[in-house]
Amino acid sequence: MIAVHGDETRRLTRQSAGILKALVSADGDVVTKDDLITDVWEGRIITDATLSTALKEARRAVGDTGSEQRIIETVHGVGFRLAVPVNHGSTVAGAQRKPPVILVLPFRSLSSADDSWIADGFSEEITSHLTRFRNLRVLSHMTALHIQTNGIDQAEIAKTYGVDFLIEGSLRRSPERLRVTVQVSEVSTGEIALMEQFDRSGDLQEIFDIQNEIGLLTAGRIASQHGDIGSRVRRRAASGQTQTWDVYAAVAQFYEFYKTYDPKLHFELRERLPVLLEADPEASDGWAAYALILLEEKRYHLNERSDVNAVQLGLDAARRGVECDRQSGFARMALALCQFHTGDLPGFRETAKVALQLNQGHADILAEIGHCHAFLGEFDRAIPLLDKAIDLSPIHPGWYHYAHAWRFALGDFWQAALLEIEKVPMPGFPWYHAHQVWFHAELGNLEAAEHARVTLLQILPNFEADIPKEMVFNYFTGPLVRKAFDGWKKAGLVVHLPPEMADLPKPVRD
Numbered sequence: 001m002i003a004v005h006g007d008e009t010r011r012l013t014r015q016s017a018g019i020l021k022a023l024v025s026a027d028g029d030v031v032t033k034d035d036l037i038t039d040v041w042e043g044r045i046i047t048d049a050t051l052s053t054a055l056k057e058a059r060r061a062v063g064d065t066g067s068e069q070r071i072i073e074t075v076h077g078v079g080f081r082l083a084v085p086v087n088h089g090s091t092v093a094g095a096q097r098k099p100p101v102i103l104v105l106p107f108r109s110l111s112s113a114d115d116s117w118i119a120d121g122f123s124e125e126i127t128s129h130l131t132r133f134r135n136l137r138v139l140s141h142m143t144a145l146h147i148q149t150n151g152i153d154q155a156e157i158a159k160t161y162g163v164d165f166l167i168e169g170s171l172r173r174s175p176e177r178l179r180v181t182v183q184v185s186e187v188s189t190g191e192i193a194l195m196e197q198f199d200r201s202g203d204l205q206e207i208f209d210i211q212n213e214i215g216l217l218t219a220g221r222i223a224s225q226h227g228d229i230g231s232r233v234r235r236r237a238a239s240g241q242t243q244t245w246d247v248y249a250a251v252a253q254f255y256e257f258y259k260t261y262d263p264k265l266h267f268e269l270r271e272r273l274p275v276l277l278e279a280d281p282e283a284s285d286g287w288a289a290y291a292l293i294l295l296e297e298k299r300y301h302l303n304e305r306s307d308v309n310a311v312q313l314g315l316d317a318a319r320r321g322v323e324c325d326r327q328s329g330f331a332r333m334a335l336a337l338c339q340f341h342t343g344d345l346p347g348f349r350e351t352a353k354v355a356l357q358l359n360q361g362h363a364d365i366l367a368e369i370g371h372c373h374a375f376l377g378e379f380d381r382a383i384p385l386l387d388k389a390i391d392l393s394p395i396h397p398g399w400y401h402y403a404h405a406w407r408f409a410l411g412d413f414w415q416a417a418l419l420e421i422e423k424v425p426m427p428g429f430p431w432y433h434a435h436q437v438w439f440h441a442e443l444g445n446l447e448a449a450e451h452a453r454v455t456l457l458q459i460l461p462n463f464e465a466d467i468p469k470e471m472v473f474n475y476f477t478g479p480l481v482r483k484a485f486d487g488w489k490k491a492g493l494v495v496h497l498p499p500e501m502a503d504l505p506k507p508v509r510d
Contacts (some may be wrong), residue, residue, distance in 0.1 A: 015040055015050075016057040023058075023072065023082050026137075029101060029162030032079035034140035038131075042327075055080070075160070078143050100164040101137045102130060102222070103157065105144050107169040107180075118207060119171050122180060125215025126167065126222075132359040133223040134328045135251065135285050139163070158187045165193065165229065167222065178202045178210065182218050184229065193229050194222060220361035220392030225255035227395045247276045247286040254289040258364070259397045261429045266302045269293050287321030288334035290314075295338055298473070300430060301460060314338045329359030333368055340372050341473060348372065356385075363393035367400045374403035377477030383407065398424035398432060405435060406480055414442040430460040434467075438487035449491040468498040 018040035022031050037046060040054070055072075062071040073083040104127045107119035123141065130138045139161060147157060157163045169182045178201065184194040196218060200210045222229055250273055257265045273290040277283060294314035296302050304310075315338040321331035332355035340348040352369045359365055370385030382403050390400055401420045408417035418439040426432040436452035456463055467488075471481050481497065488495050 013054065013057060015054040016061065019054055019058040020061065023080065026081060026162070028082055029137075030075050030079045030081045030139075030143075030160065032140045032143050034142065035079065035137075078146055078161075101139065101162050102165045102167065103139045103144055103147070103161065103163045104130070104141070104167040105169075106141075106148050107171060109173075110170050111173045113173070115171060115173055118173070118211070119169075121207070121211045122169060122171065122214060123167075125211045126169075126182075126218050129215050129219030129361050130223060132329060132361060133219070134325055134330065135248065136223060154187055154190065163187050165222075167218075173202050176202050178207075180214055182214075184222055194227070196221065216361045217392060220363055221394070223361065224363055224393040224395070225252065226259060226363070226393050226397065247273075247280045247283040250276055251285045251289045254293065257293075261296070261300060261302065261426070263302050266293060266296060270297070270303065282324050284321045284325035284328045284331050287317050287324060288328065288331040291318035291321060291334040291338055295334075295341060299341065299470075301462070301466060311338065311341055315342055327358060329355045329362050329365050332358060333362075333365040337368055337372065340475070345376075345475075361392060363389040363396060363400075366392070367396070371399075371403050372475075374406060375475045375477065377480070379403070379407050396424065398426040398429070400424070402431070402435070405439075409439070409442075409483055410480060412442075414439050418443065428459065430456060430463065433459065434463070434488075437491045437493065438484055441487045441491040446491070453491050453493060464494050467495055472498050 019036060022036055022039045033051065036051065037044075059069075059072050064071045069083065071082065071084055073081055075081060104123050107123045109115040109119040123144070127138055127141050127144070130136060143161070147161075152160070154166065157166065164187055166185050166187050167182065168185070169180060171181070172179045177199065180198045180200070182194075182196045182198075183192060185191060186193050198214050198217070200206075200214070221227060250269065253265070254269055257269060269289070270293050273286060273293065277286050277290065280286065291314040294310040294317060297304055297308075297310040298314075315335070318331065318335035318338045321328065322335055325331060332351055336348050336351040336355055339345075339351055352372070355365050356369065366385045366389035370382045370389065373379070373385070374382035386400060386403050390396060398421065401423050405417040405420040408414070408420060418436070421432065421435045421439070433452050433456040437449050437456055440446070440449035440452060460466070471484075476484075485495050485497055
């Protein structure tokens with residue numbers, strides 16, 4: 001790789017080029033040493049001398065020296081930043097994304113005992129879990145300590161570090177009880193975006209497990225695209241402030257689609273994302289979102305094209321997302337789902353395992369992988385993942401509850417199944433209405449079943465013809481398919497079991 005400065009051309013090493021890319025991507029915000037090690041050296045242990053050598057080369061490439069820092073400025077004790085504005089031309093689209101910056105301040109102990117070490121453990125756990133969300137920038141714990149020690153106020157935090165969201169917390173402990181309070185505020189307004197309180201046992205023998213549990217829950221709820229912070233990010237994207245990070249804004253819009261399955265939004269994203277990715281080909285989350293948009297074209301017949309193999313295109317896009325960022329749990333999840341729906345079940349299991357290891361706090365990853373296991377009838381794997389997803393993201397799409405409903409249906413607990421899918425209604429989503437038809441019919445609520453049937457066929461006129469293929473495509477467990485078709489027939493839908501499942505024994509009813 002080369003850098004051009006005036007009339008001079010200099011060849012860069014991969015490390016020095018990575019430093020320049022990270023600084024340009026930060027767009028004037030501080031990039032910590034930890035950030036550089038993570039982004040450029042992929043987390044490998046390096047010496048200060050290695051970092052210093054690569055930084056000197058990057059400085060020489062832009063005409064700086066260690067003493068004359070006109071371009072790359074050292075922020076002592078913290079990191080580095082560009083001291084000049086970045087000219088965002090069409091050739092640097094990959095450097096234009098600017099995801100939210102999050103700072104987790106060291107937690108305070110309000111107990112009479114010296115519990116500062118416990119408080120520090122909570123802030124470190126939250127920071128660690130948040131870094132697994134690749135669509136966020138999280139300042140290091142050392143940076144947070146520096147800010148707290150020097151008493152830097154919010155205005156200066158925003159100016160110097162570009163922080164968007166500030167996380168603070170405190171704990172109180174007695175021998176029997178531990179209470180941890182977490183508060184997230186939006187730095188630009190000072191408004192509280194999220195406040196959570198956790199009560200646990202005060203037994204110090206369990207403190208590390210408690211720190212990990214609360215750290216995971218807090219990170220998951222903060223990073224959830226379905227909660228208030230996700231909504232704030234989307235509002236900021238819609239306000240025109242995201243003109244330099246279009247792919248990030250599109251991914252935020254994808255999560256809005258994920259809650260509604262709006263066909264118009266699906267079409268818009270399917271047309272828009274390839275154009276954005278052509279300009280920003282290293283955007284891992286963009287490729288993952290595009291892969292899922294293509295998959296939904298087949299899974300739920302959204303804007304379906306007869307002459308396009310959308311699932312294969314989705315598989316290719318998901319693989320590209322993983323290549324761009326091998327540490328992205330979201331990209332791995334997209335790949336796992338595409339593998340599942342192309343029949344590569346061993347590949348799905350292996351990729352799903354990696355996705356869960358990379359980010360066990362991402363509610364959508366847990367919910368999507370959980371549902372694949374439920375399709376296969378593996379409810380012992382599915383239900384714990386879905387319960388954890390709902391706990392991590394109390395605000396979530398209604399489809400998080402469908403596998404729970406299927407488990408109730410297998411036991412003929414029809415009222416419980418109906419209540420489960422109606423906990424978070426999804427009017428307009430075909431499968432929401434298909435479940436209503438099924439469960440109301442089994443309960444003998446034929447008027448409600450008929451109303452749901454009419455709505456379903458208005459949204460998806462070819463439901464009766466397409467549903468056998470869809471059951472095979474989703475690898476639905478045989479007994480569940482049999483029950484669903486029995487219920488739909490009771491409601492007047494003309495459906496026939498797929499040939500692959502026609503010889504299944506009828507379910508035994510109590």
